Amino acid sequence: MTNTGKYQENKIKRQLKPKRFWWLIGLGGGAVLITLTLAVFFYNSISNNLIDNRNFFLNKQLEYAANEAQANLRNLDEDLAFFVNTQKINARWENNDASKELNELNIRELLNNYLNLIDSLIIEKDDFAQVYQINEPNQLSVTSINSSSIEELNEGEDIIVISGEEDFKLIVKLNISKYFDQLLDNYFLGSNTDKLVFMNDRFFKINGEGQMFFQDELIHENIIQEIDKGIRGDYSAFISNVYNADPQEFLLVQYPFTLTHLKGKYAFAFAQEKNTIDSAIFGNYFHLFIALFGLLTLVIFLIIKYFKITNENNLFLEKKSKHLNQLLKQQTILLQQSKGFIYYQNKEDVIYQVSENVKEVLGNQPDELVNQKLKDFILGDKADFLEKRSLHIEQKKEVFSFEFTSEKKDEGPIRAKVFEKLIYNEDKDYIGSVGIFTDINAKYKADQELIISENRLRSVLNSLPDIIFIYNNQGVYLDYYVQHEELLIVNPKESLGKKIDEVLTGEAGEKAMRAFNKVISTGKMQTEELDLLLDIGRRYFEVRFFKLDEKRVISVGRDITGQRLWERGLSEAKEAAELANREKSSFLANMSHEIRTPLNGLLGITGLLFKTPLSKKQNELLSIIGDSGESLLNIVNDILDYSKIEAGKMELDPVAMDFAMEMDKIINVFAGMALQKDLVINLKIEKSVPAMIVLDKDKLAQIFFNIIGNAVKFSKKGGRIDVIISGELIFTKNLILTCTVKDNGVGISKDKIPQLIKPFTQASQASNGDYKGTGLGLAIASKLIELMGGVLHIESEIDQGSTFTFALISQASEQKLNLLSNTAQKNENLAIENLADKHPLDVLLVEDNDINLKFMVMLLTQMGYNPDVALNGVEAISAVEQKSYDLVFMDNQMPRMNGMDATKIIRSMPNGRKMMIVGLSASVFKEDIELAMNIGMNDYLTKPVKIHQIVERIKNCILLKENQIK
Structure with a gap:
């Protein structure tokens, strides 16, 4: 250069x-x-x-x-x-x-x-x-x-x-x-x-x-x-x-x-x-x-380094971009694994963006969902979806979820669920949402299978005759499987949420809780026998408690009444009934006493009138009076019998008897009524029933009178009543009599059958129609059957008739009866006129009721006796002090001093030790009779007394006097 x-x-x-x-x-x-x-x-x-x-x-x-x-x-x-x-x-x-x-x-x-x-x-x-x-x-x-x-x-x-x-x-x-x-x-x-x-x-x-x-x-x-x-x-x-x-x-x-x-x-x-x-x-x-x-x-240095810094920034951004892409891929994979996709909606609920994996869920491309609404992909529940979603937005809730049926392209219906985040602006106005649409079809099918399986298991459990309850570990009822709710104390639905001892009270509740607590502490099955008094009668249950899982306990109860009935007495039931019905029994007894007292005079005077010359019309009218009095007495007896049963005072008096003869007598009682209604009463006694059995004859008659009488009452004209009796010997002499009374009468509906054995209740309330009664007959029969070891079962359909079935526990007997033993006595024509001429007696009559007093004076006068009269116990004691009597008729309930106290004092007097004292009372309880005999009375008559009863006591007094002379 x-x-x-x-x-x-x-x-x-x-x-x-x-x-x-x-x-x-x-x-x-x-x-x-x-x-x-x-x-x-x-x-x-x-x-x-x-x-x-x-x-x-x-x-x-x-x-x-x-x-x-x-x-x-x-x-x-x-x-x-x-x-x-x-x-x-x-x-x-x-x-x-x-x-x-x-x-x-x-x-x-x-x-x-x-x-x-x-x-x-x-x-x-x-x-x-x-x-x-x-x-x-x-x-x-x-x-x-x-x-x-x-x-x-x-x-x-x-x-x-x-x-x-x-x-x-x-x-x-x-x-x-x-x-x-x-x-x-x-x-x-x-x-x-x-x-x-x-x-x-x-x-x-x-x-x-x-x-x-x-x-x-x-x-x-x-x-x-x-x-x-x-x-x-x-x-x-x-x-x-x-x-x-x-x-x-x-x-x-x-x-x-x-x-x-x-x-x-x-x-x-x-x-x-x-x-x-x-x-x-x-x-x-x-x-x-x-x-x-x-x-x-x-600055110069920075400018020189500019490209280097830029390059480093680019590398950094590239690295961050890769990291972000990696996160997006992970999110996509997660949604794919859960079979879901993300969608975005504006404030009009129009979808404006959808994630790529929508194809795997619905089979659509993402752009096919853009500008669509979610409700367009819902089958069947659109109105419910829109209503619930609108309510969530109205209440400003932040999240919303809904399960529904959708459709996958080219494959058919699927079960899906959406979960949305609802977005609001600062003014709390809804501006859109972001949601996840998930395919839950597999889980839904599995849940449905589980429900079907549970329902199948529940159907099996519900068909079992056993009573099944499920509890938590605190003894609270969670669930039940019961086929016969009449075997429960309360409706099973009312038990849910309550503890065992809140439903089962008394000794049964204590036993159940004791067994339950032992299962919780030991994990081993426990068995208890529970004695329960239900509406249908006393029942015995064998209940097994065992663990269902770590959080639940199950009990399986089985009715074993038939197995336990013959080996258990009913003393506990009597005590419970006595405690629960003491006031009622007292009322019924008092009412019976008050009615029996005037009945004594009514029936007594009627009996005396029959012995007087009467015209045909007078005899007819007097018969009506007598029949009405006897009907009223039967009603009072029914009430009193039920009072005795409820109070636990009814006892059995078993005697040996010719069973076939007794049943013939019972059937013959209904001959007149059957003739009026053109009924056929057929008695069939199987060969398995021994000729002689030991049973309470009066209670047996009372049971059949009530049940057969009920069948006669509700039978149609020209109908048929079958009485079938079979027997089964157990352990040589123990005998179970199975009795069935079947009619083809009017019948009753199944829902009213339980009312038949409730006291003072009739299944048909037509008390003023053809079917009258107190409503006590079947109730007394049911209680007597229970007292004799059985249970009354009733089956009936309207216009198809009714069937009454029960079992009685008795014994076979080898004793032979003297059929002529009482014939002469029953046919004896008692002559009461001038009885005093042959057997003079000094008689004292202690009575405060005017009607009864007149009846007794008239009767004794016809016999030729001139009795002295005392109106209360004080006057009776004064009369005995002045005169020695052979026979004293002593009423129990009187003013100033009752008959019991007066008898005690008379027996302590020198001239009162040998006289015969016969008690008169409307009370028929065994305790009252035993008390009267213990304080010194020789005999005891319950009102209304019959003429022949008075005659028999006079004859007994004559025999006593003759023996004392000898």
Whole structure:
């Protein structure tokens, strides 16, 4: 190169150098300015992001804390209700002291479970109360106070629970402040964050650290209004810890809630100074600013490094992009595994974006769902879907889920479920949603199979004759499988939710609970025999308890009444009936006595009139009077018999008898009634029945009279009644008689069959129609059958007739009866006129009833006797003091002194020891007869007395007098 050329080159370089310098300076300055701008922008973005994240975190923690507070109060309410309903509190008052014997273990457990919430527990009864507290050394403190002092203790919020019987009051005094302090202490929010509780229209720091004051009262009032309305919120406000102190800007979030039984408004709040949120990044950005200023001196270096930095940034972005793509792939794989896809909807619920894996779920391409609505993919339940979704949006709920049937392209119906996140703007207006559409067809089919299997198992269990109950480990009924509900004490649905000993009371409940508790403690099956008195009669059950799984116990009960009936007496049933029906039996006995007394005179006078000359018309009218009296007596006897049975006073008197002969006599009684209705009564006694059996003859007749009489009453004209009796010998002489009475009469519906054996009840209420009666016949028959070891079973259909079946426990006998033993006596024509001429007697009649007195005087006068009369026991004693009598007829119930007391005194007198005393009373109870005989009466007649009974007692007195003379 020549010198001229070099000069020109240097000149050009000199000219270009300043231009490149200013270009570099401008480029560097621009880079610094851009960097500073970006730094400020990123600082603000990160700061805002930190505040948003902090705001979200504090809101979530608040929600958890508020829900926990409400849940604990609800649990306390349930525990208190359980405590009140189950706790048996027995108070023992001594010297007006309020000390009570309470189950302190349950109370201690309740106080320990809510140690931070319950300040004290007060149990008030009448004018006294006891206060229970847990002291510092975890000891239960019990203090007795007067009810008037409770007002001083009721400062603050209380929960009051009153028992079902309203016999005591449970007052729980709460320590809300301590409870909130302990609850919020468990939440770690980092430093510089205050935990606040809103009570009594103010914000307080926990642990007694003071109150928070707002600089702007409008913000304070706005927060209070939102809390009153139950609206959660977050705010930026200037707050100070001391009134009129320099306030600081805080980020405040609050969450309102209500507490069970407490009327106040409550809210939790977290407050954090804003400058502490981004203080951690401030120092970092301060150094960044210094570095940016240093860039002014290093601008050339930065420009040189520009491409390198750009390349590094590109690599970084590429790396982040790959990471993001990896996350998206993982999300896609997850949705594919769960057979789901994501969709997005606008505020009109139109789908505007769908994830790629929709093809695997519905068989459609993503663009085929765009601009569609989700309801278009629902089969059958569209209205329900739209109604529930609209309700969720109206109530501003954040999530919505719905299960429905959809259709997969080219494959048919599938079961699907959607889960949506509902999105609202700041004004709480719905602006769209994002959801996950999931194919749950496989799970749905499995669930349906499980339901079918369970229903199949339930059908099998329901078809079993056994009674099956399922309980939890506390003995509470959970489920049942029962085919015959009449074998239960209560309807099985009413048992659900109750404990075993709440349904089964008495000894049966104790046995059942004992077996249940043993199963829980040992895990082994336990068997108990339960004796239950049901509406259909006494039943015996063999119940097996065993574990179904770790959380449930099952019992299987089987009716074993037939197996146990012959080996168990009915003494327990009698005692239970006597206890339960004492008042009723007393009323029936008194009523019977009052009716029998005038009946004695009515039937007695009627008997005397029959012995007087009568015209045909008079004889007919007198027969009507006699028949009416006998009918009334039969009714009274029925009532009294039922009273005896209910009181447990009915006893059996078994005798040997010719069974076929006795049954013929019973059938012959209905011959007249059968003839009137053109009925055929057929008696069939199987060869398996021995000729001679031992049984209570009167009770047997009473049973068949009532059952056959019922069949005759309800049979149609021209009908048929079959009486079939078979026998089965057990252990040589023990005999079970199976008796069946079948008619083809009017019948009754199955739902009214149980009413047949209820006292004073008729299945048909047509008491003024063709079928009259007291409603006691079958009830007495049923009770007598039970007394004789059997149970009455009834089957009937309307217009098809009825079948009555029962078994009686008896014995076969080899004894032979003298059939002519009483024939002469029965055919003897008693001659009562002038009986006194042959056998003179001094007779004393003690009676206070005018009609009975006239009847007895007239009867004795016809016999030729002139009896002395005493109107009560005092007059009777006076008469015996003045005269020695051969025979005394002594009424029992009289004014001034009754017959029992008078008899005692007469027997203690010198001339009263040898006379014959015959008691007269309307009471027919065995105890009364035995008492009369024990105090000194020779005999006892129950009213109404018959003429032949009086004659027999006079003859007995004559024989007694003759023997004394000999």
